[in-house]
Amino acid sequence: MKIVFIHQNMPGQYKHLATKLAQSADNQVIFITKRKDRDIPRVKRINYELAREPSKTIHQYLYRTEDAVLHGQAVARILLQLRRENFIPDIIITHPGWGEALFAKDVFPETPLLNHCEFYYQARGQDIDFDPSQPPDMDAILRTRIRSTHLLLSLESCDRGLSPTQWQRSVHPKIYHPKITVIHEGVDTNALQPDPDATFDLPDGTVVTRQDEVVTYVARNLEPYRGFTTMVRAIPRICEERPNAKILIVGGDGISYGSGPKDAANWREKMLAEVPVDRSRVFFLGYLPYDRFTRMLQVSSAHVYLTYPFVLSWSMLEAMSLGALVIGSRTKPVEEVISHGQNGLLVDFFSPDAVAKQVVSVLEDRSAFAEIARTGRRTVLRKYDLAHCLKQQMALIHSMVRGRA
The missing domain is CATH 3.40.50.2000 (Glycogen Phosphorylase B;)
Incomplete structure (x- = not known):
């Protein structure tokens, strides 16, 4: 398989999954990221940089949205270069939180896109209005709705989503729940064991x-x-x-x-x-x-x-x-x-x-x-054992790739 990961803070949630996929000689794995100081064996890292910073004069509600567009645009340029080189991924796996996934399906409409659905901001019933001593004003409520613009667009365009917990899945718009599977990133319980002599x-x-x-x-x-x-x-x-x-x-x-x-x-x-x-x-x-x-x-x-x-x-x-x-x-x-x-x-x-x-x-x-x-x-x-979670993640990926075929 040809696999592309996208996460500005490599490896992010993909430390174990990217390593697992790269271990197979049959796979080619590319990781698109901002980070220049991290590598995974057998994974080709491609760095991107933003063309510019978001405008300081843009409407405050839109600052994060413009930032997301700039991230998506920077990643789209790399994806376009991969396409020119005839590297057509079998699957793209990405975290949409910074906007990097916005244009992935526009460059590779035929490639399955798997989003990490970590969180979806809403003004009520989650973090924004949690502390009764600091209730959000209307400005914060309106800004929060716009804050999820790029998350909604990314959720609409992806083929499948993956959330680490049931609750994190639940905060996404209900209409998209059927496409979101709950699988945790996994905990390496073999490495993380109690030690009475520690x-x-x-x-x-x-x-x-x-x-x-x-x-x-x-x-x-x-x-x-x-x-x-x-x-x-x-x-x-x-x-x-x-x-x-x-x-x-x-x-x-x-x-x-x-x-x-x-x-x-x-x-x-x-x-x-x-x-x-x-x-x-x-x-x-x-x-x-x-x-x-x-x-x-x-x-x-x-x-x-x-x-x-x-x-x-x-x-x-x-x-x-x-x-x-x-x-x-x-x-x-x-x-x-x-x-x-x-x-x-x-x-x-x-x-x-x-x-x-x-x-x-x-x-x-x-x-x-x-x-x-x-x-x-x-x-x-x-x-949450890592081996169990990796097995589930791999099954989801293979099912998406077979669906494409």
Whole structure:
């Protein structure tokens, strides 16, 4: 097969799938991306650049739409060059989030197009109106509708879609649900296993193990969408009631979702100004290399994962696979995976007291919650194991290619 992947941040969701397809000598795999510093064996990387940035004077509702068009146009130029070289893909696999998929079917109308349907923005019932203290104004509501313009166009043009969870599929327009299949990217449960002998070095030189009281929190960036403000406000009570607990927080100071604070450089600085924490027991670790990230979760006594109704983070499933007990927010993406008291614990997203109380109860008697953590790993093995998910993805791809033939 001839396969084209398109994702501005190579490999994105396609780390395992692109690797799997490239392993066959019968396949030719091309990856179109902005990234110039990542490669996959036997995959030809082709980089693109935007012709220009979106206009600063365009209507604010249309800024993201113009940006998507510029991404789609840049990718279309590469696809046209492939066509001139007589490289006709058997399938194109793409993430439409940045507009890269907009014109794929215009260049290759005969080629099946598989979209990664990760999220579809709507102003009500999801992330935009989730926080009652910050209700969206009409401007935000109207802007959000236009924000999904390129997602809708990409969804209409693709032959099939793929969503990682049932809830993420559900946020797309119902008329397109029949073309969207639910298959997760997969968790490498063989590599991500519990290790009772794991250790983790803290910045102060302390080494913690499974016998220590270790509370972990992970987000790509420390921001309200992933419950960072709630987590920080829970810390004083945790530290007061569990004087031996150490709290490890992983994440950067940028903005992945939402917006930054108006009165501070970032959410970490804002929250530390509001909530004094004992820096000898609370460690902000920034970004971690993946091997240190996994070792940290292997020694975790309680892993806190909080999120708006938004894309489910890989880190939550990875924590479960590594044997960490997840204390998650009672929000729809988390509730799809975790049943309270069975394979994890659920708390009110907005309640620092509820988070702290649940963490403290776990630290008081970790043995009482050990089976819940083990069931959490079994959940990942049963539903999200990489080998199982790859098999499903490959079956979908082959069915689309056969349909084309």
